[in-house]
Amino acid sequence: MKKPVNYSGRRKFLKNLSIFAVGSLALSGCGPVTMKEFLQKNFRTLSKKEKDDIIKDLEKKYTAKYGKEFHVTDEPAAGGVEFGYALDLSRCVGCRRCVYACVKENNQSRDPQIHYIQVLQMEKEKGIDFAHSDVHYNPELVPEEGYFYVPVQCQQCRNPQCTEVCPVKATWQEPDGIVVVDYNWCIGCRYCMAACPYGARHFNWGEPTIPADEINPETHYLGNRPRMKGVVEKCTFCIKRVRNGKYPACVEVCPVGARKFGNLLDPDSEIRYILANKRVLVLKQELNTQPRFYYFFGV
């Protein structure tokens, strides 16, 4: 199953560029980085001691920046757990509560705006049809007659194309199935964004801004810790929460209860019940990305 990972890829890739390009990529791309951060190794090759040091530095840096005591963990995947998600298309009313619960939990930039969840409004008559979908719908009340709603976020593929194309291996799939990004390692080339058929990866074109009173100081290194300009980010099923046993923020906030989450390896989980008993589909099945994010019809 496990492919050998070539961590020297980043070095090789960088060597292909001129020294000047390296400097400008790293420095303009990553905002204020310290020399230490620039020279940091890939997160997966760090020793426990090195990780602890990096995390301490980050906590200090964020605490100073946001004036709130920050915690950064690197809680690893638990054994016997593979996360799965299911969304009930017959319930979703398109209210977008999930979009903003996600922004808040995961410290997404407010301006420039980043949303991990796009809610697409589609015509019932046409069925699922991305070409004719609309994310800007804004009526007085939802749902609107004749429409249904398809929220799309990272599908946490078993066969992710985004991680394959990363020239520096800054993004990978964890043992519990979550696809993560090491922001300190990402060079901002955006190949992963081009490779993702779901539009689920987002680039920090500018320095992210988050009001200090809205920042969530409980963070994970591979998830909701503050990002910098020039890196790619994405949904991690709320890695900080789910590795702590909690439901993702979008699941908890959904007023119609359309969002379901659990352990695919646990035969008693909600998610397994859905896969066994409901009509289930995945988006763009032909691409063989094999999402762990399912859509179903609860009726």
Added chain:
Amino acid sequence: MKCYLKTKLKIEYLLFLSVCFLIIGCNDTTEAYKLGQIEKINPGSKSYLKHEEIAVSPPPFTDGVFPCNDCHAFRKPNAVRRKLEWHEDITDMFNHDSENRWCLDCHDLIKRDSLRLASGKLLDFKESYKLCGQCHGDKLRDWEVGVHGRRTGDWNGKKQYYLCVSCHNPHSPKFKPLKPEAPPFREDAEIK
């Protein structure tokens, strides 16, 4: 360099693919299994709440209406179907198979602080989901396994659930429309 070229080709291939395939894959459950390598489980094997699951909130009564006996203890019960001169809000909204139903299909005539099943069994308002389950058995089953309705808490441990009546007014159960949150400024990435 070879590796880089390969990557680039792959991206172009993928872009090509994603342009070509706008259609969605719709698969039945068996295929979902294959995708996730999940073997079949026994449907409906859990048909009751686990004891570590507790309600998020008590029955969502209007202030001052419960206990009902604050008034009804002093009133002669009247089982005749009629237009009530009290509880106007409920009489006005009543739209739950209202042609064939009335208050006393769910409320007890004598013990007004209880709900009543068709069998005559009395129910606490905390267990109103059992009342709903009399006529919506499929929904009750889905709710008990966490598929219909909403839960908060731990995905692998203590959970809280919402009662049917926190989403559906029992007298007019259609889910009420909501005001949507603001749309995004622009699409920074899109699925097309």
